[in-house]
Amino acid sequence: MIARWRSLKMPTLGVAVIAALALGTGVWAQGKWVAPPDAKSLKNPVAKSDKVVAEARKIAETNCVACHGAKGVGDGPAAAALPVKPANWTSPAVQSETDGEIFWKISNGRGPMPPWKHLAEKDRWALVHYIRTLKK
Ligand code: HEC
Numbered sequence: 001m002i003a004r005w006r007s008l009k010m011p012t013l014g015v016a017v018i019a020a021l022a023l024g025t026g027v028w029a030q031g032k033w034v035a036p037p038d039a040k041s042l043k044n045p046v047a048k049s050d051k052v053v054a055e056a057r058k059i060a061e062t063n064c065v066a067c068h069g070a071k072g073v074g075d076g077p078a079a080a081a082l083p084v085k086p087a088n089w090t091s092p093a094v095q096s097e098t099d100g101e102i103f104w105k106i107s108n109g110r111g112p113m114p115p116w117k118h119l120a121e122k123d124r125w126a127l128v129h130y131i132r133t134l135k136k
Contacts, residue, residue: 033110035101042100046125048132056130059123063116072134082112090134102128 046052060068067082069075072089079086087094094102106124109115116124 033105035097035104039100039104040098042103044099044103044125044128046122046129048129052126053130053133056123056126059119059127060130063119072131084111086113089131090136094131095135099125099128102131
């Protein structure tokens with residue numbers, strides 16, 4: 001496994017894998033991932049605009065696509081090495097969730113999905129807007 005990761009050259013991928021190793025709980029999560037009820041009703045405080053979406057897209061390119069893939073379908077280069085597959089952002093499973101649930105999952109992570117609390121809150125809400133633009 002390690003040798004295989006080392007042989008992959010993408011810097012973003014290295015960062016993603018290290019983040020997953022450092023921040024993962026070690027208990028690779030299983031089963032449906034459900035955000036707590038109070039997260040569900042959180043309203044997105046960031047107004048959606050082309051600018052906000054374009055900025056979030058850049059944040060995703062830097063931090064997320066190694067696992068979630070350039071189109072958000074969960075097929076990034078790091079996905080194959082993970083014990084749990086990255087979510088497909090375009091899927092009904094993700095798109096049927098509220099903004100608050102998606103925001104909570106981005107913030108808290110689970111298993112190989114790192115928590116992204118170190119990103120500014122407004123950037124995490126902007127990422128939710130970006131994920132919405134990928135709805136099929
Ligand atoms: C190291 C790989 C990795 C990186 C990097 C990563 N994710 Fe994930 N992500 C995952 C995995 C794996 C899951 C599925 C976790 C599970 O189901 O337990 C996931 C799940 C999610 C979900 C949950 C979907 C749902 O509704 O259940 C969202 C939203 C998400 N990621 C957003 C992001 C965003 C935004 C970023 C970048 C800021 C990001 N992820 C970076 C691996 C990653």
